[in-house]
Amino acid sequence: MIQARIRKRYPPGPESAGFTLDVEFNAAGGVTVLFGPSGSGKTMTLEAIAGFVPPEEGRILLDDEILFDAASGVNLPPQARHCGYVFQNYALFPHMTLRQNLAFAAASSRKRWPRLERHRRVNEMLERFHLTEVSGRRPHEVSGGQKQRCSIARALIVEPKLLLLDEPARGLDVPLRAELYEVLRQVRDEFRTPILLVTHDLEECFELGQEMIVLNQGRIVQRGAPRGVYDQPASVEVARLLGTYNLLPVEITALDPVRKTSRLRVGVHELHGPYFPGRLRGDRVTLCVRPEELVASPADGKPGPNQLAAELLRYAERPQTIRLEFRGDIFAEVPRAAFDRNRHVKDWIIEFPSQALRVF
Amino acid sequence: MGIDWFPLWLSLRVAGLATLVALILGLWLAYLLANREFRGKEALDAAVTLPLVLPPTVLGFYLLVLLGRQSPLGKLYEGIFGAPLVFTWQAAVVAALIHSTPLLVKSSRAALESVDRSYERAARNLGASEWRVFWRVSLPLARRSILAAAVLAFARSLGDFGITIMVAGNIPGRTQTMAVAIYDAVEAGNGALARTLVLVISATALAILFLANRLAPKQASG
Numbered sequence: 001m002i003q004a005r006i007r008k009r010y011p012p013g014p015e016s017a018g019f020t021l022d023v024e025f026n027a028a029g030g031v032t033v034l035f036g037p038s039g040s041g042k043t044m045t046l047e048a049i050a051g052f053v054p055p056e057e058g059r060i061l062l063d064d065e066i067l068f069d070a071a072s073g074v075n076l077p078p079q080a081r082h083c084g085y086v087f088q089n090y091a092l093f094p095h096m097t098l099r100q101n102l103a104f105a106a107a108s109s110r111k112r113w114p115r116l117e118r119h120r121r122v123n124e125m126l127e128r129f130h131l132t133e134v135s136g137r138r139p140h141e142v143s144g145g146q147k148q149r150c151s152i153a154r155a156l157i158v159e160p161k162l163l164l165l166d167e168p169a170r171g172l173d174v175p176l177r178a179e180l181y182e183v184l185r186q187v188r189d190e191f192r193t194p195i196l197l198v199t200h201d202l203e204e205c206f207e208l209g210q211e212m213i214v215l216n217q218g219r220i221v222q223r224g225a226p227r228g229v230y231d232q233p234a235s236v237e238v239a240r241l242l243g244t245y246n247l248l249p250v251e252i253t254a255l256d257p258v259r260k261t262s263r264l265r266v267g268v269h270e271l272h273g274p275y276f277p278g279r280l281r282g283d284r285v286t287l288c289v290r291p292e293e294l295v296a297s298p299a300d301g302k303p304g305p306n307q308l309a310a311e312l313l314r315y316a317e318r319p320q321t322i323r324l325e326f327r328g329d330i331f332a333e334v335p336r337a338a339f340d341r342n343r344h345v346k347d348w349i350i351e352f353p354s355q356a357l358r359v360f
Numbered sequence: 361m362g363i364d365w366f367p368l369w370l371s372l373r374v375a376g377l378a379t380l381v382a383l384i385l386g387l388w389l390a391y392l393l394a395n396r397e398f399r400g401k402e403a404l405d406a407a408v409t410l411p412l413v414l415p416p417t418v419l420g421f422y423l424l425v426l427l428g429r430q431s432p433l434g435k436l437y438e439g440i441f442g443a444p445l446v447f448t449w450q451a452a453v454v455a456a457l458i459h460s461t462p463l464l465v466k467s468s469r470a471a472l473e474s475v476d477r478s479y480e481r482a483a484r485n486l487g488a489s490e491w492r493v494f495w496r497v498s499l500p501l502a503r504r505s506i507l508a509a510a511v512l513a514f515a516r517s518l519g520d521f522g523i524t525i526m527v528a529g530n531i532p533g534r535t536q537t538m539a540v541a542i543y544d545a546v547e548a549g550n551g552a553l554a555r556t557l558v559l560v561i562s563a564t565a566l567a568i569l570f571l572a573n574r575l576a577p578k579q580a581s582g
Contacts, residue, residue, distance in 0.1 A: 052481055078484040085485045091478040095500045104496065108488035158486055 001028045002162055002196065005058040006048045021045065021055075021218040031188055031195040031208045033226070036215030037241060042198040045215075046164045049196070050085045051078035063161050080110065084155030084163045084193070088170055090147050092139040098150045099126065099135040102157055109158040121157055129153040129183070144172065145179050152183060156191055163187065165197040169204055181207045202230075202242060214238055236286045236360045246294070246331055250287040250359065252279055264357070267328065269308045273357035285359040293356040294332040296324055299347040308350045315339070326350065363556060366533055367541035370449060371561075374537060375517035378456035382517075383510050385457075386464035391494060393465070394472040412462045416522020419458055423527045427454065449535050452528035456517035463516055467509030471502035508575040515568040518561070 003026040012018035021041040034042045047053045049060055051067065054075055060068040062083065067076050092101050102125055106118040113121065126132045129149040134142050139150070148168070155163060168184075169177050185208070187193055197208065205212045205226040212229050214222040221241070222234040233239040236247060253270065254263035260275040264287060271287075279285065303309045310326035317323075322339040324332045332350055392398070393405055411419055427434045429444050437445045445451050475498050483493045499506070521539040528535040530544060538561050545554040 050481075050485060078481070079487050079489065081485075083485070085482065087478045087482060089476075089478060091476070091482040093479060093482075093497060093501075104483070104488070105486040108483065108486045108492060110487045154482075154486070 001063060002026060002049065002194070003059075003061040004045070004049060006045060006055045006060065007057040008044070008048065008053075008055045019218055021048075023215065023218070023220050024058075025213055025220060025223065027194065027196055027211065027213075029192065029194045030210040031184070031197055032211045032213065033205045033209035034196065034198045034213050034215055035200065035202070035205050035241075037200055039217075040215040041218040042200075042215055043166055046085070046166055046196065046198055049081075049162075050083050050164055051076060051081050082110075082158075082161045084158065084160030086151050086155050086163065086165045086168055088166045088168070090139070090151035092147055092151055092154070094139055097136050097138055098131055098142065098146070101139075101150060101154050102126065105154045105157050111159065125153045125157050145176050148172075148176070148180060149183055152187065156187065156193065160193060163193045163195045165195060167198055167200070169199065169201060184208055202226075202244075206230075214241060216241055232358070233288065236288065239288045239360070244290055246287070246289045246291060246329070248287040248289075248328075248330065250285060252276065252281055252283045252285060252359070255279060255281055261354075264359070266308065269303070271306050271308075271352050271357065272354050273359070274355060276359055279359070288358045288360060289352060289356050291323060291331040291333040292321070293353060294330075295351040295353065296326075296332040296334050296348050297338075297351075298342045298345040299349045303349050306352050306354055308352070310348055310350050312346055312348055324348070363553065364532075364541075367536050367538045367557070368560060370452070370536065371518055371538040374449060374452045374456050375460075375514050377453050378460055378517040379510055379514040381453070382457055382461045382464050382513050386461050386468055386513070387499075387506070389461075389465045390468035390472055394469045395490075395494075408462055408465050410462075411458050412466075416459070416520070417526060420455065420523040420526020423451075423454065423458065423523065427451070427527065446527055447529040447531065447535060449528065452524050452535055452537055455523035455527050456520050459520040459523055460513040460516040464509050464513040467512070468502070468506050471505035471509065472498055474505070475501045504575055504577040508572045511568055511572040511575060515565055515572075518564065518568075 005024040006021060008021045010019040010021070019041070021044050023041065023045055034045060036042050044053065048055045049067070055068065055070065057070045058068070059066070059070065062081070066074050067081050068074060092098070093104065096104060099122060102122045103118065106113060106121050126135050129152070131146060131150055131153065134146055139147055142150070169180055172180065184195065188195060197204075199205065209226050212224060212226045213220055214229060216237060222229055222238045229238070230242060233242060233245070239245040239247060248266055250264040250266050252262060253265045255275060256262065257275055262273045262276055264271045264273050266287065299309060308330070310328060310330055313325045313327055315322050315324045318333070321333045321335055324334060324339075326332070326348065330350060389404070389408060393401065424446065425431060427437070427445050429435070429438065429446065434445060445454070479497050479501060480493050483497045488496070519539055521543065524537055525540055530536055530540050532544075536544065538557060542554055542557045542561070545557065
């Protein structure tokens with residue numbers, strides 16, 4: 001279990017604005033994902049935990065051992081922290097073979113294993129990560145997947161209490177990504193090493209994460225299970241970071257706590273929504289709704305209740321669906337077949353199902 | 361007329377020894393400057409650079425003051441080895457060392473700093489001591505650049521004139537190195553000897569440069 005409170009100021013430079021990292025979280029077993037856009041402080045958080053860059057304030061505990069504590073001046077060197085770190089570029093030593101990379105790690109470990117024990121561990125790791133055949137090659141002579149597995153094996157051979165992964169899937173093609181996820185699930189289930197993983201990829205959160213911590217501009221803005229965060233973003237900020245939401249300015253024109261309903265004005269249209277506790281009539285809020293929750297169909301007559309008339313501006317092909325962009329920054333996703341029949345229609349009706357409406 | 365080859369052998373021996381010492385001293389200084397933060401780091405950096413910009417005669421004068429028979433260091437040396445340091449071939453080694461170390465420190469520091477930080481971080485993360493990180497990761501990755509720098513340092517040691525003549529003098533058969541012998545030959549009006557020596561030292565320097573270029577890595581890091 002890792003408990004971290006990290007605060008560090010980065011003063012403004014000639015090309016960068018000032019930045020303050022200020023996060024506090026804990027993570028137990030399984031995979032915890034630090035999710036956020038680039039520059040949100042994800043990698044800095046990992047570097048602070050690994051001991052590469054000391055924070056200014058705060059405290060970092062790993063399984064009740066103090067790794068860092070500003071108040072009492074404790075700051076263990078990276079060597080003593082027992083956090084495995086998998087670098088984005090793998091950082092396999094280019095002048096050593098894969099076997100030598102693992103042997104270097106086994107011999108560097110503070111566990112001080114005897115020679116035979118080290119040898120056994122190296123062989124076992126090579127075997128488990130399917131690297132035995134290529135163990136005599138240097139990193140530049142093996143495939144991307146083999147490099148990736150070797151870097152994870154090298155981090156695990158010293159038996160870390162926590163595995164830190166910095167954007168492990170960045171720049172990988174789709175098959176390699178799937179392979180990585182498979183390996184990480186193996187690490188999670190067989191080695192039972194807790195994993196803290198940094199990513200800006202939402203799919204990765206769903207693939208691996210039991211728990212997801214959303215970072216923005218150096219702060220934690222939400223945490224929870226990926227499904228929960230995706231379905232119920234805590235703020236407009238989070239909805240915007242997830243990048244999959246329609247965000248429309250609306251005004252609440254009616255609220256009925258008895259019938260649990262509300263009315264929202266969008267431009268000249270009116271929508272019926274659920275009751276919004278803690279809101280008042282006349283509040284100007286942001287309506288938050290996912291494109292696939294909207295139902296779009298060609299206009300045939302006047303829009304009915306909870307429907308908007310909108311002009312189709314353009315559309316984009318998705319693997320399974322078509323993403324439609326309407327005037328007024330409204331996006332909707334429809335199945336391919338439904339769209340193919342109406343490819344040339346300009347005027348559409350968009351239905352906003354009342355239970356899908358959230359406001360902030 | 362036979363040519364006295366003693367200056368060439370002396371120069372090679374002096375330069376070889378000076379390069380060896382410069383490599384040890386230079387790597388240590390380069391490591392400090394590249395990896396450690398300490399008070400007086402900039403002062404040390406400036407002090408290491410100084411021999412590159414000061415006239416050799418000035419450096420020679422400093423060395424005479426520092427190592428002369430009246431100085432504490434000079435007395436210490438005389439006490440240990442039973443003979444003064446100045447105006448011996450060993451003094452020529454010190455001169456060559458002062459002449460070549462700054463270059464070696466500069467290049468080695470650049471080479472060590474150009475090693476991708478993530479390799480060193482990875483090694484520390486696995487539990488490797490700073491000593492192990494340096495010998496097993498940083499140094500092997502910077503090896504070619506450092507070797508190339510050492511070869512250049514050797515060439516530079518070979519060519520020193522100013523400092524050598526100040527502290528080792530010009531004693532034929534004892535402290536007269538190549539560069540000094542050429543000066544001596546020209547002064548004595550022995551044009552043929554000067555030309556031969558110049559050709560020999562030019563050819564040697566060219567060969568060394570060729571070797572250094574072969575050693576220097578094609579890319580920033582392997």
